[in-house]
Amino acid sequence: MTDKKWVAEVNEKNQETKALSTKIPHQETQAPERRKFLKQAAALSTAVVSASAIAAENLPPNVPDWQKTLGSPVNTNPYGLPSKYEADVVRRRVPWLTADSIASVGFTPLAEINGIITPNGLAFERDHAGVPAIDPNQHRLMIHGLVKNPIILTMQDIKRFPTVSRIHFIECPANSAMEWKGPQVGRLQFTHGMTSCCEWTGVPLKYLLDEAGVKPEGKWLYAEGADAASMSRSIPMHKALDDTLVVFGQNGEALRPEQGYPLRLLTPGWEGNTSIKWLRRLEVTSEPSYQREETSKYTDLLNPKDPDKSNLIGKAYMFSWIMEAKSVITFPCPEKPLKKQGKYVMNGLAWTGSGKIKYVDISLDGGINWKQAELNGLVLDKCWTRFSLEFDWKGEELLIQSRATGEDGYVQPTYAQLRKARGVTSIYHNNAIHTWKINKSGEVESVQI
Amino acid sequence: MTDKKWVAEVNEKNQETKALSTKIPHQETQAPERRKFLKQAAALSTAVVSASAIAAENLPPNVPDWQKTLGSPVNTNPYGLPSKYEADVVRRRVPWLTADSIASVGFTPLAEINGIITPNGLAFERDHAGVPAIDPNQHRLMIHGLVKNPIILTMQDIKRFPTVSRIHFIECPANSAMEWKGPQVGRLQFTHGMTSCCEWTGVPLKYLLDEAGVKPEGKWLYAEGADAASMSRSIPMHKALDDTLVVFGQNGEALRPEQGYPLRLLTPGWEGNTSIKWLRRLEVTSEPSYQREETSKYTDLLNPKDPDKSNLIGKAYMFSWIMEAKSVITFPCPEKPLKKQGKYVMNGLAWTGSGKIKYVDISLDGGINWKQAELNGLVLDKCWTRFSLEFDWKGEELLIQSRATGEDGYVQPTYAQLRKARGVTSIYHNNAIHTWKINKSGEVESVQI
Numbered sequence: 001m002t003d004k005k006w007v008a009e010v011n012e013k014n015q016e017t018k019a020l021s022t023k024i025p026h027q028e029t030q031a032p033e034r035r036k037f038l039k040q041a042a043a044l045s046t047a048v049v050s051a052s053a054i055a056a057e058n059l060p061p062n063v064p065d066w067q068k069t070l071g072s073p074v075n076t077n078p079y080g081l082p083s084k085y086e087a088d089v090v091r092r093r094v095p096w097l098t099a100d101s102i103a104s105v106g107f108t109p110l111a112e113i114n115g116i117i118t119p120n121g122l123a124f125e126r127d128h129a130g131v132p133a134i135d136p137n138q139h140r141l142m143i144h145g146l147v148k149n150p151i152i153l154t155m156q157d158i159k160r161f162p163t164v165s166r167i168h169f170i171e172c173p174a175n176s177a178m179e180w181k182g183p184q185v186g187r188l189q190f191t192h193g194m195t196s197c198c199e200w201t202g203v204p205l206k207y208l209l210d211e212a213g214v215k216p217e218g219k220w221l222y223a224e225g226a227d228a229a230s231m232s233r234s235i236p237m238h239k240a241l242d243d244t245l246v247v248f249g250q251n252g253e254a255l256r257p258e259q260g261y262p263l264r265l266l267t268p269g270w271e272g273n274t275s276i277k278w279l280r281r282l283e284v285t286s287e288p289s290y291q292r293e294e295t296s297k298y299t300d301l302l303n304p305k306d307p308d309k310s311n312l313i314g315k316a317y318m319f320s321w322i323m324e325a326k327s328v329i330t331f332p333c334p335e336k337p338l339k340k341q342g343k344y345v346m347n348g349l350a351w352t353g354s355g356k357i358k359y360v361d362i363s364l365d366g367g368i369n370w371k372q373a374e375l376n377g378l379v380l381d382k383c384w385t386r387f388s389l390e391f392d393w394k395g396e397e398l399l400i401q402s403r404a405t406g407e408d409g410y411v412q413p414t415y416a417q418l419r420k421a422r423g424v425t426s427i428y429h430n431n432a433i434h435t436w437k438i439n440k441s442g443e444v445e446s447v448q449i
Numbered sequence: 450m451t452d453k454k455w456v457a458e459v460n461e462k463n464q465e466t467k468a469l470s471t472k473i474p475h476q477e478t479q480a481p482e483r484r485k486f487l488k489q490a491a492a493l494s495t496a497v498v499s500a501s502a503i504a505a506e507n508l509p510p511n512v513p514d515w516q517k518t519l520g521s522p523v524n525t526n527p528y529g530l531p532s533k534y535e536a537d538v539v540r541r542r543v544p545w546l547t548a549d550s551i552a553s554v555g556f557t558p559l560a561e562i563n564g565i566i567t568p569n570g571l572a573f574e575r576d577h578a579g580v581p582a583i584d585p586n587q588h589r590l591m592i593h594g595l596v597k598n599p600i601i602l603t604m605q606d607i608k609r610f611p612t613v614s615r616i617h618f619i620e621c622p623a624n625s626a627m628e629w630k631g632p633q634v635g636r637l638q639f640t641h642g643m644t645s646c647c648e649w650t651g652v653p654l655k656y657l658l659d660e661a662g663v664k665p666e667g668k669w670l671y672a673e674g675a676d677a678a679s680m681s682r683s684i685p686m687h688k689a690l691d692d693t694l695v696v697f698g699q700n701g702e703a704l705r706p707e708q709g710y711p712l713r714l715l716t717p718g719w720e721g722n723t724s725i726k727w728l729r730r731l732e733v734t735s736e737p738s739y740q741r742e743e744t745s746k747y748t749d750l751l752n753p754k755d756p757d758k759s760n761l762i763g764k765a766y767m768f769s770w771i772m773e774a775k776s777v778i779t780f781p782c783p784e785k786p787l788k789k790q791g792k793y794v795m796n797g798l799a800w801t802g803s804g805k806i807k808y809v810d811i812s813l814d815g816g817i818n819w820k821q822a823e824l825n826g827l828v829l830d831k832c833w834t835r836f837s838l839e840f841d842w843k844g845e846e847l848l849i850q851s852r853a854t855g856e857d858g859y860v861q862p863t864y865a866q867l868r869k870a871r872g873v874t875s876i877y878h879n880n881a882i883h884t885w886k887i888n889k890s891g892e893v894e895s896v897q898i
Contacts, residue, residue: 064587064729070677071579074707075555078539080570082528083710085585086703090527106524114650114698115614119569121529122702130520136534138513162794165564165826165835201563228519249563251700253571254535257521261532280513345611377614378827386614 082121091122094190097178102130103229105172106258107193110328110349111335116167116377116384118196120251125258126172126194128293129229132278136254136262139226141208141246145283148213155262158246161203165249168382169351171195171323172272173298173428180424183446188333191434191446195351197384200266201249206241209284218284222291223265226280233274233298234288235267239321243268243382246279269353269382270321271428273298294318303423313423323353325412326431327360327387327404338442341395347376347388352406357385359405364391366399366435366449367414373402398438399449415448531570540571543639546627551579552678554621555707556642559777559798560784565616565826565833567645569700574707575621575643577742578678581727585703585711588675590657590695594732597662604711607695610652614698617831618800620644620772621721622747622877629873632895637782640883640895644800646833649715650698655690658733667733671740672714675729682723682747683737684716688770692717692831695728718802718831719770720877722747743767752872762872772802774861775880776809776836776853787891790844796825796837801855806834808854813840815848815884815898816863822851847887848898864897 091106098104106125108118136155144150175194178184185191221240225231245266248255255261260277267274273293300317327350332338350357356379361370373387404412415432437447540555547553555574557567585604593599624643627633634640670689674680694715697704704710709726716723749766776799781787799806805828810819822836853861864881886896
């Protein structure tokens, strides 16, 4: 941090300092007496003393109302809730995005999120047939198919295995999907809010598969949820035996209903929909199962503008599992404009499904010049990483962008690169560099350049 | 993990497997027809076929009720809540511990917590005059006293500074205080539940002090909260300039009201009460302020049994800030008994205010033999660390203990060592090795040996 003052403008408030400065450990008993004395003194004086002059010099300290009375009793909420002043910090739907609210999306308010943990109440939600209300005592996980010992596990059985806790992001591949053809939604919550990052606790899937004994011909898993959509995906055995978890815990407590309570799969770094929620069944198979959600949906229809790739037109990528390196500036953003000129810390989030973030570059001029951002705090595998950069805003227009690079060397692409390779018929896997335009007023809008 | 099977007993349930194994993406239309066919077949047969035999062999898949109907619409709760089946996972008070519920404690249910993040709804709560309902737009932080530029900061001012996010535990020094004279409360939630661990986001205090310009004679801070208790402590300048934060974020969202919304101090690794909540004022002083809560309270009255320390009898430790290395086994525990013999993973939490946990040892025989536990997941500075050890329970009585060692070499003491040094008149800083007795029934009780 430099020596330059950050909030020099607040010094104009220093006339308040004296009024607030008296120690007030017992203000309830002292204040009324002192106030009374001062009133009498004023009344006795023949000089005209304005009330404000008394206030500044001699009145009791400016004690806020909430300090004058006892607060709410301890444990008023045995399960705590946010302050009423945070009522606007909620997940939101885009009404026109889905035909109804049963198969829809609740977006995380990224502009309001600090650090790398998303609180459970704000973790984004994507359901295909609503959220089932599952009784954990009745819930079962069956592992069968090409295994030596098919098994049915209760939640108690599962929790007896060795568990691990890891902080990973989840991102729906449809995150930023609305933006393929140009800016559609002028709010960070909607351009990028289909990702969250939590500490997940569960059992490595390899332990459960080891228990069942996968036969040599077992190369795939069919994973099925207990929701009314029977949401299901095919998972190749190499991922199942790598870092995939069967998860029951989220940020220290039980999974939330909309995150798969009581049990979900977690395939770190892969399309969110492969982390099957409300997990009830894993069938070991020799081939992919080609379920609806991996054929008609969650495939990437191609219409590349690159003439060398015309042979791909009308074809589609399937099993495009890994969520590629991506980043977004979370301050400033449309929800958090600049209110006056001066020094600020720009900050944002970067992530990649391939591993750790290596670095993030920032441009203030729409991608002409780049400057390396600072990575802040923990830099973990397949996890949100915070970055920041100080800047001094003099009231000019800026086109701010962030560009993430993964430890595998993959660089977040521009929109031009992405469209050249795929056209604009893809729905999923839009990880393009995003641009916020800061207007002279300090307002921020979503643009594409 | 060994090759030994963990849940061999569940294989007895395998007769259920076949009934559950048919893929059921469209069970609503298929199931009724198949059921009807089977009923007709049974009626036509002259052989007596039991209903259960039909069920096992031929009946449609056992589809749970919640999979047969649509779930709750997406974003039914814009701010999400736990499942109704988790209603028992809440903070609790010990009714006899405090004279009333305004100055009291809500304990974290440690037996139900996974990983190292405590969800905000369950973070322990210790208030001295209840929880004030503070309007963040009206809240101010004043920094004054021995400074060149006294300042008053709004929440917006504070958030403009560079911020950091760090995962740290907070522990009330009164954690385990009820146990000094022997086991008083037979529940992990009450023996150790005055600690939590969250990701905190805020501004390093040194940046704010730099803004105000501390004068050379400024060696201490008087930190005051905006609650009706004006809860306050003296903080030496070396801690203020080290890792102390002025925090507005907790696990990604705004601080919860009972954690100091909208602003608190965080003195990592130190007595929880020094992390002043609802922070309104920091006065730079040349000496400690000797407030009520650091003289009559939060001091450690001594009555050592060690004859060599008889000169200390009747004296007290003051400013005993650092929370020493401590640990506790969170499974098994009174709330989580063993239900049958077999293989288990014992696990627990360790932490130290001095830095990182170096290792944790576990005894199954009340401290005679020790075995090093595995540290699981992230091992961070002044942060909860998870440890675990596999064990095979054959139905015998066990006295299980964990013993934490910090990176500074400090070893968690026994009750005998602690009482020899201090007697039993201390209230605070009980970090003794804790013992759970596993009875032959598998029930777990708190004992002291």
